[in-house]
Amino acid sequence: MPAHSPMRVAVYARVSTVRQAEADLSIPDQLRQAAAWCAQNGHTIVREYVEPGASGTDENRPVFQEMLADAKTKPRPFDFVLVHSFSRFSRDNFIHTTATRTLKKAGITLHSLSQPLTDDSTGDLARDILANFDAYQSRENGKHTSRAMKENARQGFWNGSVPPFGYQTAEAERRGDKVKKKLAILDEEAAIVRPIHAMYLGMEGRQLGTKAILAQLNSEGVRFRGKLFSNSCMHRILTNETYTGTHHFNVREAKTGRMRPRSEWVAMQVPAIIERHLFERVQAMLADSNPRKTPPRVVSGPILLTGLAVCASCGAGMTLRTGKSGRYRYYTCARRALKGTEQCDGCAVPMDQLDSVVIEALAERVFAPDRLTDLLEAHLDRSRTAEQERRQHLGRLKRDLTETKASIDRLLELVEKGRMDMDDPVFAERLDRHKTNRIRLIDEITLAEATQPSGYRPLTSARLDRLSDAMRKGLREGPIELRRAYIRMVVSRIVVSHREVRISGPRAALAKAASDDVHPGISVPSFARAWRPRRDSNPRPQD
Secondary structure (H helix, E strand, C coil), X not given: CCCCCCCEEEEEEEECCHHHHHCCCCHHHHHHHHXXXXXXXXXXXXXXXXXXXXCCCCXXXXXXXXXXXXXXXXXCCCCEEEECCHHHHCCCHHHHHHHHHXXXXXXXXXXXXXXXXXXXXXXXXXXXXXXXXXXXXXXXXXXXXXXXXXXXXXXXXXXXXXXXXXXXEEEEEEECCEEEEEEEECHHHHHHHHHHHHHHHCCCCCCCCHHHHHHHHHHCCCCECCECCCHHHHHHHHHCHHHHCEEEECCECCCCCCECCHHHCEEEECCCCCCHHHHHHHHHHHHHCCCCCCCHHHHHCCCCCCCCEXXXXXXXXXXXXXXXXXXXXXXXXXXXXXXXXXXXXXXXXXXXXXXXXXXXXXXXXXXXXXXXXXXXHHHHHHHHHHHHHHHHHHHHHHHHHHHHHHHHHHHHHHHHCCCCCCCCHHHHHHHHHHHHHHHHHHHHHHHHHXXXXXXXCCCCHHHHHHHHHHHHHHHHHCCHHHHHHHHHHHCCEEEEXXXXXXXXXXCHHXXXXXXXXXXXXXXXXXXXXXXXXCCCCCCCCCC
16 A cells, blocks of 8 residues: 555545444545545545445446546546545445456555555455445345344334325334334325326216326326326336335345336235225226227227227227218227228217117116126125135234244243253254244235225115216216226127127126115226126126
């Protein structure tokens, strides 16, 4: 390490956390020690590179990259880089090696105040060993930090970062000098989150899409934490499961942003802003209106049966055709319209007639109270069975957790009675295994309880009558957006031929609507069982 001939020095100082900045590794202390050493040895500090709040495992630190870029300029701006310790320069062996190589090519060396080494092969070997040790220590620190943060989340405490819109952090308790915080509802933001979900579901008048909602909010002067609402803001609000009372920690990898497997997520309970069954309806609607699944023209176009009506002869979609300058409108087989009658002999049906046939068939044959009862009872029976199986699984998990806790208590009791030593490797291995199993079981129980279905209430005559009246009125009298939403709620396919129209669709949305008094516009899961499974003209459930 140079100590006699005067040289030009660039000092690099870094801390990765506020806690380090408050300890003896603070940036002012690093700069002070570097200045004192340079003055003692006759060197001149020509540049200070200060990097607060940056991890040593991050290659893309702005100030770090600026220093490397300056080092490659001509003429050479400094002779060596001085750091408090090599860990301040980097905590990743690859980054350390490539960065020091960049400096060496420019004729610049790297030196440490607390780890002085010679500029020869022995010093290079020692530097490599120290860099590997720093990288190992960084990984171990990361494991311990991650483990502590997961446990903190399991206990319901917030690990930092900006709370989701609608929440704020509030002090929950103190443990010595450490303040533990939890999420609390921020009323002024929660009062925006709830209407957004309601508008998307059509619970407050006309159903609105995401763009219409954000346009209305922006025009009314409502802001997203001081900024205009954007599509990304709206999407986060409509898809954030935290609003249902369950926030998940450890969802993405910090460096890559990749989604972790759900088994690694840690569930924590927070105050709920949106009821879970409303959130699930929103997710179903978002999935159904996704452009990758449903073209935008199907969701927002002026034609009632777009995307549903298909030709019985060839299976192609029915498209709009007009005549007499738009005075007449028809549903026509798209293949026939494009390639002629030789490709398909499908029919063309006046739009008003087909719309009326479908609406009246649904109103009279599907949404009559007696028909709804036949259609829904089997589905609700299966739902009750699934709920019973979920409860049994949850009971098994809780029993396993009780047994695991008892095993830990028995091990600790053996230590207390002097029958086993805490330093015994067998004791440590068994205790670690039980603790790991306890953490896993707690996570599985939390997820099972948090994701439980909202449940179906018993079907009553009054409930079925309300559903029947609402659906009939909406189908016959509502605006086209409302009628389209109702139809897509229960219809997945309309097959049109010269002699008949066959309508089929899933039952699950009917069951949800009858149980929860659902509002119009709720999308239907594509995997649900069809309410006309035989695909014939007789509208009856499967035996």
